[in-house]
Every structure is written in C-alpha cells, then in structure tokens.
Amino acid sequence: MTASDQDITDASDEAVGKSAPHIYAPTRKERIIDHLRNEWQIYVMLIPTVIWLLVFLYKPMYGLQIAFKDYSIFRGVAASPWIGLEHFETLFGSDQFLRALRNTIYISLYSLLIGFPVPILLALMFNEVLNPLFKKSAQTIVYLPHFISTVIIAGIVITAFSPSAGIVNTVIGWFGYDPIYFLTKPEWFRPIFIGTTIWQEAGFQSIVYLAAIAGVSPTLYESAVVDGASRWQMMWKITIPSILPTIIIMLIIRIGNMLEVSFEMIIVLYQPATYETADVVNTYIYRQGLQNGQYDIAAAAGLFNAVVAFVLVMAANTISKRYSRTSLW
Amino acid sequence: MANMNLYSRGDKTFVIINMVLIGIFTLSTLYPFIYITALSFSSGFAATAGKVVLTPVERTAEAYNYILSDRMFWVSYGNTFIYTIGGTLMSLAFLIPGAYALSRPQLYGRRFWNLMVAFTMWFNAGLIPFFLNMRDLGLLDSYFGIIIGFAVNGFNLILLRNFFEGVPRSFEEAARMDGANDFQVLWKVYVPLAKPAIATVALFCMVSRWNGFFWAMVLLQDQDKIPLQVYLRHTIATLSDDPEFTATQLNASYSFETVSAAIIVCSIIPVLIIYPFIQKYFEKGILMGGVKE
Numbered sequence: 001m002t003a004s005d006q007d008i009t010d011a012s013d014e015a016v017g018k019s020a021p022h023i024y025a026p027t028r029k030e031r032i033i034d035h036l037r038n039e040w041q042i043y044v045m046l047i048p049t050v051i052w053l054l055v056f057l058y059k060p061m062y063g064l065q066i067a068f069k070d071y072s073i074f075r076g077v078a079a080s081p082w083i084g085l086e087h088f089e090t091l092f093g094s095d096q097f098l099r100a101l102r103n104t105i106y107i108s109l110y111s112l113l114i115g116f117p118v119p120i121l122l123a124l125m126f127n128e129v130l131n132p133l134f135k136k137s138a139q140t141i142v143y144l145p146h147f148i149s150t151v152i153i154a155g156i157v158i159t160a161f162s163p164s165a166g167i168v169n170t171v172i173g174w175f176g177y178d179p180i181y182f183l184t185k186p187e188w189f190r191p192i193f194i195g196t197t198i199w200q201e202a203g204f205q206s207i208v209y210l211a212a213i214a215g216v217s218p219t220l221y222e223s224a225v226v227d228g229a230s231r232w233q234m235m236w237k238i239t240i241p242s243i244l245p246t247i248i249i250m251l252i253i254r255i256g257n258m259l260e261v262s263f264e265m266i267i268v269l270y271q272p273a274t275y276e277t278a279d280v281v282n283t284y285i286y287r288q289g290l291q292n293g294q295y296d297i298a299a300a301a302g303l304f305n306a307v308v309a310f311v312l313v314m315a316a317n318t319i320s321k322r323y324s325r326t327s328l329w
Numbered sequence: 330m331a332n333m334n335l336y337s338r339g340d341k342t343f344v345i346i347n348m349v350l351i352g353i354f355t356l357s358t359l360y361p362f363i364y365i366t367a368l369s370f371s372s373g374f375a376a377t378a379g380k381v382v383l384t385p386v387e388r389t390a391e392a393y394n395y396i397l398s399d400r401m402f403w404v405s406y407g408n409t410f411i412y413t414i415g416g417t418l419m420s421l422a423f424l425i426p427g428a429y430a431l432s433r434p435q436l437y438g439r440r441f442w443n444l445m446v447a448f449t450m451w452f453n454a455g456l457i458p459f460f461l462n463m464r465d466l467g468l469l470d471s472y473f474g475i476i477i478g479f480a481v482n483g484f485n486l487i488l489l490r491n492f493f494e495g496v497p498r499s500f501e502e503a504a505r506m507d508g509a510n511d512f513q514v515l516w517k518v519y520v521p522l523a524k525p526a527i528a529t530v531a532l533f534c535m536v537s538r539w540n541g542f543f544w545a546m547v548l549l550q551d552q553d554k555i556p557l558q559v560y561l562r563h564t565i566a567t568l569s570d571d572p573e574f575t576a577t578q579l580n581a582s583y584s585f586e587t588v589s590a591a592i593i594v595c596s597i598i599p600v601l602i603i604y605p606f607i608q609k610y611f612e613k614g615i616l617m618g619g620v621k622e
Contacts, residue, residue: 032437035435035437039433039435039436039437039511041510041511041512042429042430042433042435042436042511043430043436044426045426045427045429045430045511045512045515046426046427046430046431046436046442048422048423048426048427049423049424049426049427049430049446049481049486050427050442050445052423052477052480052481053445053446053449053481055462055466056459056462056477056478056481057449057453057454058449059462060454060455060458060459060461060462061452061454061458063454063458063461063462064454064455064458066457066458066461077461122354125347125350125351126351128343128344128347129344129347129348129351130344131348134348134351137355138351138352138354138355140608141355141358141359142354142355142358143608143611144358144604145358147536147540147600147604147607148540148597148600149539149540149541149542149558149596150540150542151540151542151558151561151562152540152558152561152593152596152597154565155561155562155565155589155592155593156361156362156365156593158565158589159365159368159586159589159590159593160361160364162586164377164378164379164586165368165376165377165378165379165381165584165586166379166586167364167379167381167382169379170379170380170381170382173379199357199358203358207611230339230340230343231340231343231344232339232340232343263543264542264543267543268562268565282456285455285456285457286456286547289456289457289460290456290457290460290547295457295461298456298457299455299457299458302454302455302456302457302458303455305455306452306453306454306455309452309453310451310452313451314451
C-alpha cells in the first residue's frame with residue numbers, strides 16, 4: 001500500500017465516523033481533486049514529455065493538412081486555401097513520383113528477400129562456434145558497423161568504389177578489366193545499396209536470434225546427443241524449429257517497417273545519373289519539398305507514405321498478436 | 330551447446346567449415362575499415378593510382394595535416410560534441426521522469442498517455458510538416474533546435490518505462506515509509522536501480538546523436554553550427570568536383586580520397602573508444618525494448 005492509499009482510507013474512515021448512518025461517497029470531482037492533491041508529482045513529471053510530443057510530433061500532424069491545400073509560406077498553414085486532392089492527382093500523374101514509389105518497393109522487397117535470412121544464418125553459425133574467444137571477437141566486429149554513421153558508411157562506399165583509387169576497381173584491374181564507374185551506373189545502385197545495408201546491419205540484427213537460441217532448453221540437445229544426432233541434424237531438428245516463432249515475429253515487424261528505406265544513405269550515394277533506380281519516396285520528398293520549396297506536394301507524398309506505412313504496421317501488429325498472443329508494443 | 334564433447338567426424342568438418350565462413354564474414358566486415366585507414370595514411374598519388382590495398386603506400390600524414398589545419402573540421406567536431414552531450418542530457422531529462430510517470434499504476438488515463446506515445450511510433454507526419462514546424466517555432470539554424478527537437482523517442486521511452494514497471498514495489502516501500510515523495514523515490518530508488526537501462530538509453534541517444542546527419546543538414550544553414558557528419562558529406566560532395574583539387578592531385582601528397590578517408594577515421598575514433606562500454610549494454614537493451622507485454 002502506498003502513502004497515498006493510506007491517506008484516502010484515513011480520510012474516508014474519518015468521514016464514516018462523523019456521519020454515522022450514511023456511508024460517505026465522494027463525488028467524481030472530489031475524487032479527482034483528492035487524487036491530484038496526492039499524486040500531483042507524477043503529473044509534473046509527465047507534463048514535459050506530453051508537451052514535447054504535442055509540440056514536436058502532434059503539431060506537425062496538424063500541419064499535414066497542407067497536403068490538401070495550396071500552401072504558401074506567407075499565408076501559413078491555416079489561411080492557405082483548400083484544394084482537395086489536387087496534389088495527389090498531380091503526384092499520381094507524375095513519372096518522377098511513380099518512379100520513386102516503384103524504386104521504394106523494389107528496394108524494400110529485395111532488401112527483405114536477401115537481407116532477412118542473413119542475420120538468421122549468422123546467428124545459427126555463431127551458435128555453432130565452440131571457441132568462446134573467437135565467437136566473442138567475431139561478434140564484436142560484426143556488430144560494429146551498426147554504430148557507424150550512414151554518412152561514414154556511404155563515404156567508405158564512395159571511396160571503395162571510386163573509379164581511380166577504389167579498391168574494387170583495383171581488383172577488377174588485376175583481372176585486366178577496365179574500371180567501372182559504379183556510382184554513376186543505374187544498374188549498379190541497388191546491388192551496392194542493398195549490399196551495404198546488409199553489411200552494416202546483419203550482425204546487429206543477429207542479436208535477437210542469438211537470444212532466442214540461448215533460450216532453447218539444453219535438455220533437448222542432451223537427449224539428441226544420446227540418440228547420436230549430429231550437430232547439423234540438431235540445428236535443423238531442434239534449433240531452427242525452436243526459434244521459428246522469433247523468426248516469424250521479426251519477419252512481420254520487417255514487413256511492417258518495409259517502407260523505411262534508409263534514405264539518408266541514398267541521399268549521399270545517389271546522383272542524377274542514378275535517380276532512375278535510386279530515387280525513393282523520401283528522397284523525392286526531400287528534393288521536391290526541402291530543395292525546391294514545393295512543400296504542399298511533398299507533404300502529400302509524405303502523407304501517402306505515412307498512411308501506407310501505418311496500415312502495414314497495424315496489420316503486422318494484429319497478425320503478430322494473433323500468432324504469438326503478444327503485442328509488439 | 331558448448332558443453333558437448335561427443336563429435337563425429339562429420340561434426341568436426343561442420344564446425345571447421347562454419348568457423349571459416351564466420352571468419353570470412355568477420356574479415357569482410359573489418360576490411361573496409363583497414364582499407365580506409367591505410368588510404369588515409371597513403372600519398373595522394375598512390376591513392377589515385379589505386380595502389381592501396383591493405384597497408385599505407387608512400388606513408389604520409391599529409392591528408393591529416395590538410396583536415397587538421399581546416400578550421401571547419403575543428404568547428405564541426407566541437408559542434409558534434411555539443412549536440413551529442415547536450416542532446417543526450419536533454420533526452421534523459423525528458424525520458425527519465427516521463428517513463429517513471431507512465432509506469433505508475435495510479436496515473437490517471439495511463440492507457441491514453443501510453444497510446445499517445447505508441448502512436449508516434451506508428452504514424453509520423455513526415456519530413457515536410459516537421460521541417461515547417463521547426464521553422465515556425467524559430468528553431469532553424471539553432472543549437473537549441475537540434476538539441477530539443479529530437480529529445481524524446483517513443484522506443485527509448487517505452488524501453489525505460491518497461492524497466493521501471495519491472496522493479497518490484499517492495500523496493501520503494503522503505504522510502505515511502507520515511508515520507509519520500511515521488512521525486513525522491515524516483516531519484517533515490519528507481520534511478521540507481523535502473524542504471525543499466527538508463528545507460529542503455531543514454532548510449533542509444535549518444536550513438537544516434539553522434540551519427541545524426543540528415544536533420545542537421547536540413548535545419549542548419551550557418552556553417553559554423555554544422556556537425557562533423559554534415560562537414561564530411563559536404564567535403565565529399567565538393568572536393569570531388571573541385572577542379573583545383575583534382576588538377577593538383579596527381580602530384581600532391583594528398584587527394585580527395587585520402588582526405589575523405591582521414592575525416593572518416595577521425596569520425597570513427599570516438600565511436601571505437603566508447604564501443605566497448607556500449608557493448609555491455611546494447612545486447613540487453615535491444616531485447617528489453619523489443620517485444621513486451
């Protein structure tokens with residue numbers, strides 16, 4: 001029992017004592033005042049965070065209405081005239097936006113297909129390493145790129161794939177081929193980008209699966225050893241089935257966040273020559289809105305992106321609730 | 330599984346092949362960093378001629394001389410420290426009391442407040458409304474704008490709240506008996522108990538601040554306020570097209586590539602220094618915040 005509960009009971013005991021036949025029932029208003037008098041401190045602690053959320057995240061949601069308005073910075077959000085769905089019609093009639101949408105879908109689908117299994121494989125492989133020192137050092141190294149800035153990673157990519165100095169072209173040169181200007185070739189953008197994000201994140205993502213593997217009951221392995229199972233068989237018959245729920249939940253989360261393409265890295269890596277395959281919705285919004293000042297159209301593109309993402313996340317959450325009886329949040 | 334001693338011959342082959350594959354993956358993670366370091370200590374000529382593979386060629390520190398004598402390098406490095414330390418402290422100042430309040434069962438409308446936090450993780454107004462809002466608030470081109478504008482993050486708030494919720498009530502009873510109020514209970518009971526969780530959140534904040542680049546690029550026009558990441562991006566973008574730079578690079582002791590590599594190395598060093606301390610926490614942290622309830 002907390003101090004505040006104590007107060008409430010004391011107070012009502014007293015009241016009961018005074019007005020003997022009637023049981024004192026405080027009104028709703030009185031209860032709230034009493035509650036605030038006792039518990040005001042937690043509200044003081046909550047208020048800054050709530051105000052922050054309202055000012056920095058909810059107020060922009062109010063500002064989203066410019067997606068349906070002919071916005072001008074001089075008139076401001078509220079005074080700009082409504083124009084209905086005109087911006088959305090413009091967007092879906094624009095080759096550039098449709099290209100960005102297509103690229104976003106391609107990049108996220110390829111990233112999912114190629115990138116999703118890699119951390120699972122890594123975790124399974126780490127689990128089979130017997131030397132703890134080797135395991136620990138290898139893990140330390142493969143987790144590292146996650147903590148390096150996307151600009152730095154992009155800088156490394158630009159340097160490594162540079163036509164004159166880059167190591168990639170140096171190696172190509174050893175085999176007698178001419179250097180390739182990788183970052184100006186649309187057909188090379190996606191493999192380079194997707195490869196880089198897998199290189200950067202796969203190690204870190206394997207942590208979740210390693211934790212799931214650590215939770216598998218050792219008795220399962222012990223009885224399998226008695227039955228003469230090989231490590232390969234144990235991996236397929238025990239480890240993988242045991243972590244399957246984790247794999248499925250991670251897959252659902254991944255699909256829910258599919259549209260979150262790391263556009264920060266694309267901004268550093270792409271150039272007009274590769275827009276054809278590299279331009280995604282967020283880089284399109286960045287160029288249209290922040291560089292060309294077409295705030296309303298860009299906000300409309302952003303709203304479209306956010307709504308699709310919201311539907312995906314909600315669907316993912318509902319499915320995972322049904323599947324695992326646990327909500328993701 | 331590590332305690333098993335029975336191996337068949339097949340097992341041995343399996344374990345060895347596995348070690349080799351892990352080794353290859355690990356080396357391929359490490360190699361780009363070795364390559365960049367080698368490049369940063371090579372001469373501009375050797376770099377441009379593509380002679381650098383594993384170790385510095387025509388060893389020189391000229392690229393470092395070039396950036397270390399650039400005033401903007403120091404200004405942006407200092408700014409990054411300001412944003413990282415200021416931003417992390419600001420985040421904790423919001424997150425610790427906020428998470429504590431959200432974890433209290435007696436909080437009125439608790440479901441509503443938690444939903445208010447969770448909703449920001451599902452739906453996001455997007456780049457443009459956020460930018461226009463920052464402009465309307467007068468937070469463009471300001472240190473304070475960068476520090477306050479990204480202070481609260483739903484994931485970190487929920488991670489901390491979950492930790493506070495997991496603390497057994499018996500821990501605070503003694504303090505309550507002594508008449509401690511919520512501020513005192515939070516500060517004297519919960520904060521010391523939650524040190525690992527707070528450290529995890531603080532490290533997540535620090536890493537994202539240190540690496541943050543997009544919003545700094547968008548919100549800051551004043552070159553004297555930009556962080557290191559924006560300076561690096563700027564250097565990569567301008568040096569590569571700078572005719573003066575390319576014209577002199579053939580016989581220069583430094584080139585675009587070696588200078589970029591040197592900035593990259595300087596930017597990674599602080600991350601490498603704190604990395605061993607982070608590692609203790611992030612494996613737990615990622616699991617604490619991920620799937621819950």
